[in-house]
Each structure stands twice: as structure tokens, then as C-alpha cells.
Amino acid sequence: MNDRHGEMSCEEFQAQLPELIGSGKIDANHPHLKNCELCKALPKLWDKIEMALKNEEGFMVRKEEVTAQKEDPKVGPETPTI
Numbered sequence: 001m002n003d004r005h006g007e008m009s010c011e012e013f014q015a016q017l018p019e020l021i022g023s024g025k026i027d028a029n030h031p032h033l034k035n036c037e038l039c040k041a042l043p044k045l046w047d048k049i050e051m052a053l054k055n056e057e058g059f060m061v062r063k064e065e066v067t068a069q070k071e072d073p074k075v076g077p078e079t080p081t082i
Contacts, residue, residue, distance in 0.1 A: 008032055013039055021046050 020026040
């Protein structure tokens with residue numbers, strides 16, 4: 001992938017993309033994204049992956065809580081206090 005759009009190639013842009021996203025320094029006005037249809041979709045894809053991972057993490061925590069409640073009925077927020 002040696003196509004040049006703006007001041008950097010697709011390969012150079014994609015290598016920097018994780019850092020750009022992590023620092024919040026990426027938007028539609030980035031010089032490479034203005035001219036490259038292929039790379040234009042990548043920030044949105046990273047956002048979708050991040051949301052999916054967060055949802056999966058939340059699912060795993062809930063799954064562990066349910067498992068713990070099944071193993072020990074005294075565990076969990078639904079246990080009445082006496």
C-alpha cells in the first residue's frame with residue numbers, strides 16, 4: 001500500500017492511526033483522510049471495535065456475577081439483608 005494522499009502514504013497513516021485515535025488528534029480534517037477513501041473509514045471502524053470491546057467487557061463482568069451467584073446464593077446485590 002504505497003498510495004500517497006496528502007503528506008503521507010496509507011501505510012504511514014495506518015501505522016500512526018492508533019496513536020492518533022488514542023490522543024484524540026484525529027478527525028475528518030486530517031490531510032490524509034481528506035484525500036483517501038480507503039483510510040477515511042478506518043477511524044469509524046476503530047470506534048466500533050472499541051465499543052464492541054467495552055460491551056464484551058461489560059458482558060463478561062455480568063456473566064461472572066451470575067456464575068458467582070449460582071455457585072454461592074449469598075453473593076450478589078439481590079441477597080436480602082437480615
